Amino acid sequence: MVGEDESRLPVPRQWPAGEELDPATSIATDCPGCGSPWRVHPDLAGFRLRCACGTWIRMPPRLQTAAAAALPFADASVPATVERSLDAQGRIELALRSGEVAEGDIPVHLPMAPGTLQQANVATRQRWTNAVIIELAGVMAAFLLPGTAAYLLLDGEARALALPFTSMLTGIMIVVFAALRSEHVFTGLRAAKLRFFGEAALGAAILAALALLWVSVLTEHLDAENELHGLREALGIGWTLFTIALCPALFEELAFRGVVQARACALLGRFQGLIATGAAFGLCHGVTAALPFHVGIGVWLCFLRERSASLLPCMLAHGLYNALIVLLS
Secondary structure, eight states: OHHHHHHTSOOOEEESTTOOOOTTTSEEEEOTTTOOEEEEOGGGTTOEEEOTTSOEEEOOOOOOOHHHHTOTTTTTTSOTTSEEEEOTTSOEEEEOOTTOOBOSOOOTTSOBOTTGGGGBOHHHHHHHHHHHHHHHHHHHHHHHHHHHHHHHHOOHHHHHHHHHHHHHHHHHHHHHHHHHHOTTGGGGOSOOOHHHHHHHHHHHHHHHHHHHHHHHHOGGGHHHHHHHHHHHHHHHHHHHHIIIIIHIIIIIIIIIIIIIHHHHHHHHOHHHHHHHHHHHHHHHTOSSTTHHHHHHHHHHHHHHHHHHTOSHHHHHHHHHHHHHHHHHO
């Protein structure tokens, strides 16, 4: 029967995953390695895409129509002689030799591969640097303003009871800010290999044990520990975990590993961007006796995000680490 024959046809893969593509304008092609059918957004014309089998699929060039010429990056911004491709995470790579410069404008909303902006022109690098500064300032404001307002306006038990609400307000600010800054921020909420979740759980347990040992050795850190005890008494264990573990795990990861890390790596290079983002994450938690742990955890989470291509293992590690500190300190 016709219906049975159609049901046996392979389902086309597509990029971007989960996005509804118009059959009339999308690119239909097959992987030369495994033969899997692909349907790709027309903005990828002229790019290369890596199939799940590891084979690179070259997209046909875009037809030079008035609509195509109006695209800001794919046709007008980079010379036709510059080969463009996507890395395994869907970020744009430019095939430039050492010393070459991409003279075209590269808009700050595009997902660029690590180090790509190091070969951009001065004006483009300046815009991307400004974007990093704006995003760091926005992230810091989202984390500090609600808590600071509660600290100034409330005192005693009322201040502690307000913490779950300030955490939720911070989360809302982060989500709105992330959505406004780039449409690609939430692509990190994708599945990852099981081994990365195992690494996240094991790493969080080891780091929590080291942090608790550090707290027990440094007498100046005992005040912070007492504050945590008071918070548990005021809120109960459930709301304390919500405030200290769940909200930071979701929203700090979305902010630093989602918003800041991608931009910093594109501008500074992979290694330098990961280190800079991890250091910013640590400093955001304050200059305290725990600063070495916060910076170290931040850098590890950045590398975990880059290797796993997902925010989910980072969220698990972050939440588990904070939960263990709450439960065992």
